[in-house]
Amino acid sequence: MFRAWEWDIKELLKPGENSIEIVLASAVKFCEALAHKRGLGHLLYPNKIYAAIPGMMRKEPCNFGWDWGIKAVTCGIWRDIRVMAFDTARLKNITLAQDHSARGKVGLTIHSEIERLRDTDLKLRATIQLDGQTVTTVECAANDTRPPLTATITDPQLWWPNNLGQQPLYEITVELLDAEGSTLDTLHKRIGLRTLRLDRQPDAWGESFRFVVNGVPFFAKGANWVPADAVQSRMTPDRYRALVRDAAAVHMNMLRVWGGGLYEEDAFYDACDELGICVWQEFTFGGGVSPLDDPAFRDSVIAEAHGQVRRLRHHPCLALWCGNNEMEMGDQLQDQPSEPGKMSWKDYRELFDKQLARIVGDLHPGCDYWPSSPHSPHGDRRDYNNPTCGDAHLWAVWHEGKPFEWYRTCPHGFNSEFGCQSLREPKTVHSFTHEDDRNIASYIMEQHQRSHGNARIIEYMLAWFRMPNSFDHTLWLSQVLQGMSIKYAVEHWRRSMPRGMGTLYWQLNDCWPVASWSSIDYHGRWKALHHMARHFFAPLLVSGVEDVGKETVEVHVTSDLLEMIDAELRWDVTDIEGHPIEQGSQKVAVGAQSSNLIRTLDLGHAVQAHEKRGLLVWLELEAPGQPTSRNMVFFARPVRRPRVFSPRPKHLELSRSPGLETLITPKGNGSFDVTLTTARPALWVWLELKDYDAGFSDNFFHLRPGSPVTVNAQPTGQLTTESFAEQLLVRSLVDTYR
Ligand code: BMA
Numbered sequence: 001m002f003r004a005w006e007w008d009i010k011e012l013l014k015p016g017e018n019s020i021e022i023v024l025a026s027a028v029k030f031c032e033a034l035a036h037k038r039g040l041g042h043l044l045y046p047n048k049i050y051a052a053i054p055g056m057m058r059k060e061p062c063n064f065g066w067d068w069g070i071k072a073v074t075c076g077i078w079r080d081i082r083v084m085a086f087d088t089a090r091l092k093n094i095t096l097a098q099d100h101s102a103r104g105k106v107g108l109t110i111h112s113e114i115e116r117l118r119d120t121d122l123k124l125r126a127t128i129q130l131d132g133q134t135v136t137t138v139e140c141a142a143n144d145t146r147p148p149l150t151a152t153i154t155d156p157q158l159w160w161p162n163n164l165g166q167q168p169l170y171e172i173t174v175e176l177l178d179a180e181g182s183t184l185d186t187l188h189k190r191i192g193l194r195t196l197r198l199d200r201q202p203d204a205w206g207e208s209f210r211f212v213v214n215g216v217p218f219f220a221k222g223a224n225w226v227p228a229d230a231v232q233s234r235m236t237p238d239r240y241r242a243l244v245r246d247a248a249a250v251h252m253n254m255l256r257v258w259g260g261g262l263y264e265e266d267a268f269y270d271a272c273d274e275l276g277i278c279v280w281q282e283f284t285f286g287g288g289v290s291p292l293d294d295p296a297f298r299d300s301v302i303a304e305a306h307g308q309v310r311r312l313r314h315h316p317c318l319a320l321w322c323g324n325n326e327m328e329m330g331d332q333l334q335d336q337p338s339e340p341g342k343m344s345w346k347d348y349r350e351l352f353d354k355q356l357a358r359i360v361g362d363l364h365p366g367c368d369y370w371p372s373s374p375h376s377p378h379g380d381r382r383d384y385n386n387p388t389c390g391d392a393h394l395w396a397v398w399h400e401g402k403p404f405e406w407y408r409t410c411p412h413g414f415n416s417e418f419g420c421q422s423l424r425e426p427k428t429v430h431s432f433t434h435e436d437d438r439n440i441a442s443y444i445m446e447q448h449q450r451s452h453g454n455a456r457i458i459e460y461m462l463a464w465f466r467m468p469n470s471f472d473h474t475l476w477l478s479q480v481l482q483g484m485s486i487k488y489a490v491e492h493w494r495r496s497m498p499r500g501m502g503t504l505y506w507q508l509n510d511c512w513p514v515a516s517w518s519s520i521d522y523h524g525r526w527k528a529l530h531h532m533a534r535h536f537f538a539p540l541l542v543s544g545v546e547d548v549g550k551e552t553v554e555v556h557v558t559s560d561l562l563e564m565i566d567a568e569l570r571w572d573v574t575d576i577e578g579h580p581i582e583q584g585s586q587k588v589a590v591g592a593q594s595s596n597l598i599r600t601l602d603l604g605h606a607v608q609a610h611e612k613r614g615l616l617v618w619l620e621l622e623a624p625g626q627p628t629s630r631n632m633v634f635f636a637r638p639v640r641r642p643r644v645f646s647p648r649p650k651h652l653e654l655s656r657s658p659g660l661e662t663l664i665t666p667k668g669n670g671s672f673d674v675t676l677t678t679a680r681p682a683l684w685v686w687l688e689l690k691d692y693d694a695g696f697s698d699n700f701f702h703l704r705p706g707s708p709v710t711v712n713a714q715p716t717g718q719l720t721t722e723s724f725a726e727q728l729l730v731r732s733l734v735d736t737y738r
Contacts, residue, residue: 027075030057039341069450094174121143125175164562172189210498221254578616664725692719
């Protein structure tokens with residue numbers, strides 16, 4: 001599935017019409033036979049064959065089913081077929097190497113791979129353009145002895161990840177010319193001028209794991225990318241662009257193309273190039289077992305790796321090549337494999353430490369390679385999720401049922417997987433259910449759940465919230481729960497910068513309308529998590545850490561900005577009705593790429609005057625040219641072991657009728673501004689249109705008296721102001737249980 005196959009068919013062609021016949025065998029039957037042959041038959045569960053199968057062949061692993069993936073094994077040709085003809089010579093590929101060592105210019109070396117059918121004088125010409133203007137043109141004779149083409153780009157416009165700068169893209173056209181100067185072949189590549197490395201240095205906590213772009217370390221903020229449709233051939237460039245645009249819209253700067261999926265379509269990487277989304281690209285091993293001891297299998301992987309690295313290496317978004325997903329997690333690797341389903345470390349190291357590393361080193365100069373995710377580079381590799389080095393997949397929340405507070409016990413530097421599931425919003429669930437299916441324990445709803453079950457979502461939900469009063473509100477509340485969980489984790493790790501330098505939550509997207517860890521559902525609808533990501537990933541972040549035992553709130557300010565900025569910090573402590581108890585403000589000089597504890601609010605006296613269940617601490621950080629960062633910390637009656645657990649919203653006696661008001665202003669472009677005010681605090685306020693999807697500039701936010709919030713709503717259909725008003729639903733947390 002992952003190789004471009006090419007055959008010389010000249011001898012087979014005949015004048016007139018020719019036909020190509022392709023015979024496709026069943027992948028399932030092939031893998032089952034191989035699994036039985038390798039003694040893995042016991043792992044062929046009837047409905048979840050993914051345990052033993054996906055690694056058996058070079059096909060999209062999650063296509064066989066996953067803990068969020070439907071088992072719908074596709075078959076067929078999924079990329080272009082074409083007959084190519086050439087006589088004298090052709091330009092097969094070009095390798096581009098950038099030299100940023102000199103100030104104010106970038107050297108470009110263009111190695112051209114020419115296949116020639118006869119020995120004639122050839123020439124190469126490279127034209128480099130930016131925004132349609134030719135920056136430089138270079139030529140050279142194209143014979144094996146001559147050095148490669150080199151070009152110097154003066155006043156280079158550097159490529160930067162999202163929010164760190166712009167994404168200028170240079171067009172490179174390389175022509176192969178014959179002695180008379182007529183063009184035999186042409187190759188186009190669009191590149192970005194930048195250096196982008198994985199930097200691992202000894203540091204105060206062990207060894208760093210951070211990405212450095214143009215010499216600047218940056219905090220990687222993003223998520224894991226899985227195939228966006230269970231039937232890959234249904235994907236379109238527009239769907240790719242919409243998903244990547246949605247990632248960039250919430251300040252993401254990295255997506256991990258997870259190893260259990262596939263090497264994505266060009267349209268995906270093009271969108272990442274244009275929007276500054278760095279790509280952590282995995283070779284397609286999703287974990288589990290592969291026949292690494294089979295030379296034919298290994299050779300196939302090597303050929304695939306050559307082809308994919310050559311196909312993708314020119315994209316400026318490519319930040320890292322990674323050998324596989326989670327093959328070093330668990331015990332499937334052994335020194336002397338004792339039973340079927342185990343692989344030998346020897347075979348593993350040969351492929352993942354040597355062969356793939358060498359291919360990346362040879363074919364993709366300037367890009368780093370990481371053998372596996374997660375990987376601990378200094379232990380015996382069984383100490384994965386090592387908090388002092390490497391990257392980590394932290395799954396005690398969700399998979400082990402640990403409370404969200406467990407995240408605050410994790411000092412890991414780069415978290416490439418962590419997550420909490422949610423259910424899809426009513427519009428999506430209604431699209432695949434009948435009325436009597438709409439119970440989260442119904443057969444249909446459970447068929448759309450491939451992990452530990454919807455019960456685990458309810459279990460987490462009731463730890464934080466009251467039992468919702470309807471099926472639809474259960475769906476919505478599961479999204480608030482998920483958003484809170486990831487916000488809790490990401491804010492913790494952003495506060496730990498520079499020890500913490502990356503959070504990629506599991507997962508961005510879905511391949512079908514399933515209960516999953518995604519923040520955007522299969523139909524492209526943003527879940528609460530995606531809206532909250534716009535705030536917890538924003539360059540400037542104010543966040544609070546409550547200590548119910550000490551009755552304090554620490555106020556932290558984190559900045560990913562590349563320059564210092566003067567900001568104004570405000571805090572307001574109110575009771576549950578929103579009546580002010582105390583407030584204050586101070587100027588804060590926020591250092592570039594910094595995270596600091598600014599002050600600790602002592603709430604002791606406020607707690608005395610108001611039972612702990614009733615305190616709300618509202619935080620705001622304003623700075624010129626930056627979206628205001630808002631946050632809220634609440635105190636509620638401590639649950640058991642107050643030192644471990646945060647206060648719970650379910651114990652807040654929020655007003656059942658907060659007095660939410662909306663003022664609608666048409667903007668003339670089909671969108672409407674909705675200004676919301678409230679008489680009493682309303683938590684997790686969300687807007688929805690009954691029958692239309694809409695883009696909202698904000699959603700699932702806290703609202704308090706005297707601080708209106710204006711949201712721009714962009715419905716998918718043309719609505720009059722009256723019909724928009726009639727369509728608009730505004731609810732908040734209390735509506736889910738009132
Ligand atoms: C990790 C990922 C995926 C899985 C996710 C949720 O294992 O690598 O394999 O879908 O957790 O369980």
